[in-house]
Amino acid sequence: MSAPIVDARALGKVFPMGGGPVHALRDITVQVPAGEYLAIRGPSGCGKSTLLHILGCVDTPTSGALLFDGREVGALPDVARSNLRLRSIGFVFQRFFLLPMLTAAENVEVPQAEAGVPKAERRRRTSELLDYVGLSHRADHRPSQLSGGEAQRVAIARALANKPRLLLADEPTGELDRSNGEHIAELLDRVQADGTTVVVVTHDPSLAERAARRLIMRDGQIEREERGR
Amino acid sequence: MRAFVFAARSLVRQPGRTALGIIGIAAVGALLFDMLLLSRGLVVSFRDLLDSVGFDVRVTATDSPLPAGVRMKDATLAAAAVAELPEVAQVIPMRTASGEIVLPGGRTVAAGFTGMDPSTRRPWTIVSGQDLSPLTTPPAIVINEPLSDAIGLPIGSELTLRAGCDPGRAVSTPRTFRLVGVAQFPFDDEAQNTAVVSRDALREACGDDRDEADMLMVASSGGSAAAVAAIKAKRPDLFPITNEQIVARMQTEGFTYFRQISAVLSTITLIFGFLLITVLLTVSVNQRLAEIAALRALGFSRMRAAADVFVQGALLVGIGGVLAVPLGMALSIWLDRILKAMPGIPAAMHFFVFEPRTLVTHAALLLATTLLASAYPMWLVARLPIASTLRNEVVG
Numbered sequence: 001m002s003a004p005i006v007d008a009r010a011l012g013k014v015f016p017m018g019g020g021p022v023h024a025l026r027d028i029t030v031q032v033p034a035g036e037y038l039a040i041r042g043p044s045g046c047g048k049s050t051l052l053h054i055l056g057c058v059d060t061p062t063s064g065a066l067l068f069d070g071r072e073v074g075a076l077p078d079v080a081r082s083n084l085r086l087r088s089i090g091f092v093f094q095r096f097f098l099l100p101m102l103t104a105a106e107n108v109e110v111p112q113a114e115a116g117v118p119k120a121e122r123r124r125r126t127s128e129l130l131d132y133v134g135l136s137h138r139a140d141h142r143p144s145q146l147s148g149g150e151a152q153r154v155a156i157a158r159a160l161a162n163k164p165r166l167l168l169a170d171e172p173t174g175e176l177d178r179s180n181g182e183h184i185a186e187l188l189d190r191v192q193a194d195g196t197t198v199v200v201v202t203h204d205p206s207l208a209e210r211a212a213r214r215l216i217m218r219d220g221q222i223e224r225e226e227r228g229r
Numbered sequence: 230m231r232a233f234v235f236a237a238r239s240l241v242r243q244p245g246r247t248a249l250g251i252i253g254i255a256a257v258g259a260l261l262f263d264m265l266l267l268s269r270g271l272v273v274s275f276r277d278l279l280d281s282v283g284f285d286v287r288v289t290a291t292d293s294p295l296p297a298g299v300r301m302k303d304a305t306l307a308a309a310a311v312a313e314l315p316e317v318a319q320v321i322p323m324r325t326a327s328g329e330i331v332l333p334g335g336r337t338v339a340a341g342f343t344g345m346d347p348s349t350r351r352p353w354t355i356v357s358g359q360d361l362s363p364l365t366t367p368p369a370i371v372i373n374e375p376l377s378d379a380i381g382l383p384i385g386s387e388l389t390l391r392a393g394c395d396p397g398r399a400v401s402t403p404r405t406f407r408l409v410g411v412a413q414f415p416f417d418d419e420a421q422n423t424a425v426v427s428r429d430a431l432r433e434a435c436g437d438d439r440d441e442a443d444m445l446m447v448a449s450s451g452g453s454a455a456a457v458a459a460i461k462a463k464r465p466d467l468f469p470i471t472n473e474q475i476v477a478r479m480q481t482e483g484f485t486y487f488r489q490i491s492a493v494l495s496t497i498t499l500i501f502g503f504l505l506i507t508v509l510l511t512v513s514v515n516q517r518l519a520e521i522a523a524l525r526a527l528g529f530s531r532m533r534a535a536a537d538v539f540v541q542g543a544l545l546v547g548i549g550g551v552l553a554v555p556l557g558m559a560l561s562i563w564l565d566r567i568l569k570a571m572p573g574i575p576a577a578m579h580f581f582v583f584e585p586r587t588l589v590t591h592a593a594l595l596l597a598t599t600l601l602a603s604a605y606p607m608w609l610v611a612r613l614p615i616a617s618t619l620r621n622e623v624v625g
Contacts, residue, residue: 049620058526059616078531086528095622097523101238111527113231158527170619 004031005069005166005197006055012063013050013220024050025061026220034165037192038199039211047220048201049170055199056089056168057081069165086115090159090196094171096151098143104154105130105139111161129157133187149180156187160196167191169200173207185210232533236541239513250509251549257502258546258553261495262591263561266581268491271484272476273582278415278575279472282352284321286447286456288469300324304428304442307467311445316459318450321348322442324428326435328392330380331403338379340372340422342392344431350448353425358384358410361427368430370406376422377411384408390424394435404434416575487580499598502546506602510542514606521610522618535607542603543596550595554588 013025024047032038032055040048053059054066057073066073068084076084085091098107108126117125130136133153143151152172159167169188173181185207192198200207208214214226240247279285288311290301301307304322312320324344329337345351347361353371361369367387372380382388391403406426414423432438445467449456453471460469470478480488514521521534561581568580 050616053616053619056526058619059614082525082528082530082533085526089528091523091526093523093526093619095519097520097619099238099520099524101242110524114528114533162528 003034003070004067005034006030006032006199007067007070008051008055008064009067010064011051011054011061011066013047013054013059014062023220025054028064028220028222030215030222032166032197032199034197035192035195036197036213037189037211038197039208039214040199040201040217041203041205041208041214042217042223044203046217048217051217052168052170052199052201056091056166057085058091086111087162088165090162090164090167092152092155092159092167092169092172094174096143096148096155096175098151098154098158100143103140103142104135104146104150104157107143107154108157108161111158115162117162125161126157129160130154132160132190133157147180148176149183152176152180152184153187156184156191160191164196166197166199169198169202171202171204172200173202173204181207232537232540233544235537236544239517239537239541240544243513246509246512247545250505250545251552253505254502254546254549255552255556257498257505258550258591258595259557259560261498261502261594262553262557262587263564263581264491264495264498265587265590265594266557266561266583268488268495269584269587270580270582271487271578272480273584274577274579275479275484276472276476278577279475281415281577282446283350284319284352284446284448285453285472286317286449286460286469287472287475288445288447288460288467289443290467292468300439300441300443301445301467303440304445305440307464308442308445310464311447311460311467314456314459314463316449316451316456317447319348319350319448321345321350321446322428323444323446324431324442326392326394326431328390328394328434330376330424331389331391332380332382337391338376338422340376340424342390342431342434343423343425344428345425345446346428352416352446353412353414356411356413358408360410360412361425362409363427365407365409367405367407368426368433369409370424370426370430371410371412372408372425373414373417373421373423374411375417375420376424379422382408384410390426390434392431392434392436394431394437402436404430406430415577418572418574419569419576420572495594499594502595502598503602506542506546506599507605509545510538510603510606511609513541514538514609518613518618519622522613522615522622525613525615526619531611534613535611538607538610539599539603542599542606546595546599550592554591558583 008028008030011025011028015022015024028051040051042048054061060074105126108129109122112122112125130139133156135150135153138146138150173184176184188198189210200211202208216223291299308320308322311317326342328342329339331337347363361371386408387405388408389403390406417423447456457469457471460467525534565579565581
């Protein structure tokens with residue numbers, strides 16, 4: 001087994017709410033080896049998205065520690081965490097969150113430009129990525145001109161723009177019909193097969209079944225772990 | 230992708246709101262520009278007016294820089310003493326009086342009269358006819374265009390002047406003058422009737438033999454400050470003052486109302502601008518919270534996300550500010566006309582005067598307003614919790 005790219009140790013997350021604190025995560029320990037395809041399942045409110053956000057360094061745990069590539073990231077300043085997300089982590093959201101004023105190609109260029117990739121290199125990589133997700137012919141279309149499935153494929157291309165080591169997807173098929181969901185699932189398979197570690201949060205059993213390992217969560221805890229496709 | 234491109238695309242995405250915002254900023258910016266023009270307009274215009282006359286020092290009998298009713302005695306002697314100074318190129322005593330021109334049929338036209346000796350340097354400009362000449366019989370008179378229109382007599386005509394030279398003293402016996410020319414007088418307002426005759430002729434018209442002057446008009450030869458110092462040293466009983474000193478005094482006395490009005494209105498305008506920009510940017514940020522959270526998740530730092538907001542504000546204010554300048558110039562011409570309709574304002578004076586430094590001040594104030602107005606929406610973006618914003622968006 002390869003070294004874990006993500007090593008979460010006894011993570012806890014408490015949200016202070018009006019009616020008293022809500023324990024979203026309780027003592028979660030999980031390791032994600034490089035190149036793995038991990039799915040996180042569970043009912044709504046079980047804490048799976050919270051766990052994904054902490055693994056993706058967009059949220060911090062209340063207790064416990066998170067190591068990314070062996071480095072403790074909990075105490076990193078915002079700039080360093082942003083840089084880590086920019087260069088090592090890709091995000092795919094349920095609602096795509098493409099920038100509506102930019103074309104598909106420009107959306108894919110955004111993270112590369114932020115990372116300082118030269119323009120010519122950016123263009124070449126964007127073209128490759130759109131080709132990879134099967135949307136070369138839609139490069140100049142804006143998100144409003146794309147179907148849900150196409151928009152999510154552009155979002156995946158954007159997430160892969162800086163060649164991240166870890167791709168996190170939060171309900172990537174949640175807004176899509178069955179056919180488009182199937183296309184996205186196949187694309188994520190390819191991404192993982194090409195060497196990127198993939199962690200997916202999903203309600204969709206058919207998507208979760210594609211992962212080599214599944215964490216089933218309930219009430220902020222890992223209820224059980226399943227392996228095998 | 231640069232923050233400028235992001236901001237520009239974000240603005241284009243909401244064309245209606247952006248257009249309204251730019252128009253609002255242009256309107257606010259135009260008012261601000263006008264207030265800046267007003268804050269120094271009278272001072273600049275008054276200085277230009279004083280300088281245009283060709284005399285850079287004025288000498289009076291009192292500390293007042295303008296004729297204030299107390300006349301200088303033995304004015305000819307005083308003028309001769311001042312003229313002897315090497316720092317002085319030319320001296321002309323000037324006396325003023327009020328009175329009326331009596332027309333055939335008994336109709337009278339009121340006018341202000343100035344008595345100045347003919348010289349190479351004079352504060353008026355001949356429009357038609359000739360200038361004053363000491364050889365003319367009866368004595369020569371030059372009048373301004375409104376008075377020429379009012380009396381309707383051609384150059385070469387004889388006209389009768391009845392002067393009132395001192396308050397509370399009976400109007401003197403009418404005297405006959407020959408109209409030799411029509412001139413423009415720089416300190417006249419649009420409807421003012423003015424005439425100029427020689428000082429001796431005015432003294433005769435006043436019916437007295439007092440050698441008095443309201444003021445000595447002095448042209449220095451080596452700088453006005455040196456001339457003032459020399460005059461003070463030679464005649465400590467007189468009060469010489471340079472054009473710059475007159476302007477400075479007017480700035481702290483006569484023109485303070487306009488400066489205060491300008492300061493108050495500028496402040497109010499900037500507050501409106503601040504509120505407008507803050508509201509525009511805050512609404513824009515609130516509409517794009519999920520988008521901003523997603524960009525943060527993709528690796529945009531707090532600083533970068535906040536910078537996008539500032540650039541968006543700067544772009545709005547930049548375009549609005551550029552449009553504000555011609556709009557403000559057009560508005561200032563209109564406002565200048567309204568204000569100049571007040572009686573007693575010389576036609577050559579302006580309330581709104583353009584100076585290059587006004588543009589710099591305008592830009593600096595708008596930039597400072599943008600910085601302040603962007604602070605709150607930038608703070609909103611910088612402290613945006615990424616995870617809960619994304620979660621709320623999905624739940625919403």
